Amino acid sequence: MFDAIIIGGRCAGSATALQLARKGHKVLVVDRSTFPSDVISTHFLWPHGTSYLNRWGLLDRVLAQTPSHTEIHLVNDGIPLAGTVPVELLRQYFQQLHGDDTGVVQRYASVRRLVLDKLLVDAAVEAGAEVREGFVVEELISEGDQVVGIRGRTRQGARVEERARVVVGADGRHSFVARTLKLPKYDERLKCTFAYWSYFSGFSLGTAHMHRRGRVSIAVVPTNFNQNMTLVFGPSEWFESFRRDVAGNFQRALDFVSPEIGERVRTQGKREERFYGTVDQAAFLRPLFGPGWVLVGDAGSSKDQCTATGMTHAFRDAELVSAALDAGLSGRQPLDVALKQYESRRRSQSAAAYYDYVCTQAEMRPLRHDELQLFVVLRSNQEETNRFIATHGDIAPLSEFFQASNLMLLSDAAKESSRDYAVFADFEATSRMYQQNLFAA
Ligand SMILES: Cc1cc2nc3c(=O)[nH]c(=O)nc-3n(C[C@H](O)[C@H](O)[C@H](O)COP(=O)(O)OP(=O)(O)OC[C@H]3O[C@@H](n4cnc5c(N)ncnc54)[C@H](O)[C@@H]3O)c2cc1C
The missing domain is CATH 3.30.9.100 (D-Amino Acid Oxidase; Chain A, domain 2)
Known part of the structure; x- marks a missing residue:
């Protein structure tokens, strides 16, 4: 009997296992993959992503084999911006979400999944979790409406049954747990x-x-x-x-x-x-928990890669869910109350705003005149550029950068600084050209 069985051992699953095991819980991770291995994903980490790794004591291992940097370059329709995410915004992010801002770093890094996921699996094992690779979960075991365990097949083909107080679905956007429990998808956005x-x-x-x-x-x-x-x-x-x-x-x-x-x-x-x-990137939300089960990472919510935040969001979920499960499993709180708190952080207003932002970006419409004006203005305002970059990566809340008073100030400045900017000279012809499919020929 385990405290938790985690299905899926990558960004969401191993990160959850490692934290639960460090808190003294008996954890089993199963994954049909073997490690090291890749997944269909690029792998850019924003500074809150590398900060999570640092909080867990793993960043040095990542940076020993991965280049990193503190500035990124964004160019939109020829308008260049470069910036660094300010430490204060990173601190605010961790304080607001986790009540603790230790381990904050300003580094961006792009670490291959065959490197990162292996490192996370190894860290979970070091923390005391049992990890079974090449293990395919084929059934959930239920008693009434309560999920109480799994049945699956090992690499050698043996059928195995294991039981736990909670089953964690960290099994990706096509989640086996969600399909088995017939969980609905909602707020689906098909354009990606x-x-x-x-x-x-x-x-x-x-x-x-x-x-x-x-x-x-x-x-x-x-x-x-x-x-x-x-x-x-x-x-x-x-x-x-x-x-x-x-x-x-x-x-x-x-x-x-x-x-x-x-x-x-x-x-x-x-x-x-x-x-x-x-092109399998349509966005959706799913219910996050129920009797004996909880979802983390892409299993609970998946969205387009255009802002490169899925892995960092999986880390965020891992830290939130392991705190909630620790409270529930150790009896400090009823498990359902603790998981309700996990759900309310994942489904906050600011998370909803960011979901909407990513889904809108994923439509890849040509940038509007006012959006281009904003980028023109930002060129001469490094502080606001940094804040925009932090907002785009979901470190600072959208509601703060895009609040009306901020945009009005930027808009006054826009009148001056965009007056002779070339991109506006043939705006109509440019936007006509941008509508045509570049790859149609
Ligand atoms: C094209 C593309 C580019 C991306 N680029 C970025 C990026 O640059 N930065 C970023 O942060 N995010 C990016 N993402 C998003 C990122 O890949 C995901 O958000 C992330 O992988 C989610 O991690 P996860 O642990 O929840 O799920 P996954 O990484 O999907 O892991 C799920 C695991 O569950 C296992 N599993 C599933 N079912 C079973 C079963 N029945 N039995 C046993 N095991 C099972 C699978 O084998 C798998 O190992 C990108 C995504 C795509 C599609």
Whole structure:
């Protein structure tokens, strides 16, 4: 009999296991994967993501094999911004969500999942959790409406049954737990991005670059093995035409969005792996807990990769749910009361606002005139640029950056600083061009 059985051993599952085991609970993690292994995901971590790893004592291990940086470059329709997330905003984030701001760092890092997930699994084992790899969960065991355990198959094919006081579904966006319990999806947003990426050696941009032009975005981010994770994404309705010629359209997208980066990749870049791609990114929410079960990470809510926050959100959930489960399992609080608190933090107004923001971004509409004006103004205001970047990555609340009084101040400044900015000269022709599918030919 375990205190908790966790199905899924990656960002959400191993991170939850490690914290529960450190608090003295008897934990079993099962995953059908074996580690190290990759998943269909890029792997950019914002500073709150690296801060979580630091809080758990794991960041040094990650940075021993992964490049990191404190500034990112964003370019929207040719308007450049660069910034660092301020420490005060990171502190506020951790204080508000977890009541404790230890371990805050300003680092961005892009760590391959075959590196990170293995490191998390090993840390869970070191903390005392039992981890069974290559184990497929095939059934949930219930008594009445209470989930009390799992049945599954080991790598060797043996059928095994295990019981626990709570079963944690950390089993990703196609969650087995959610499907078995017939949990509904709600607030589904079907419009999303398609994404294609690969790994290139042979050049260095020093830091992360995220550029957008019209309805297409690219990102070049230094990662493990002296390579650059190089990503192209656009609206899901352009997916079919993109994939007719992945290599050609990939280079076409780089050249269109940033001729400089396109040139670097074409002339100096050596592609080290195949292209990876997906369009399976529609967003949804699910109920988060019930008798004997709780969901964390993508299982409970999944959304488009365009702001690169899913892994950090899985870390956030792991820290929130392990605090709630510790309170419930140790008897300090009834388990359902503790899990209700977990749910209210995950489904707060500011989480709802960010969900909406990501889903809107994922439609990849050409940027509006007022959005471009905002970027023009931000160029001359580093403090607000940093705050915008923190807001885009879900470190600072959307309601603060986008509050009316802040935008009115920016708007006055916009009149001055955008007056002779070239992007507005042929706005109509530009926006007509941006509507056309770049990959249709
Ligand atoms: C194209 C793309 C790019 C992305 N880029 C980023 C990014 O740059 N930064 C970022 O922060 N996030 C990114 N994300 C999001 C990120 O990948 C997810 O949010 C994250 O993987 C969620 O972690 P998780 O632990 O909840 O689930 P997962 O990583 O999906 O892990 C679930 C685990 O559950 C196991 N499992 C499932 N069912 C069973 C079963 N029946 N029995 C046993 N095991 C089972 C699976 O084997 C798997 O290992 C991206 C996503 C996509 C699709």
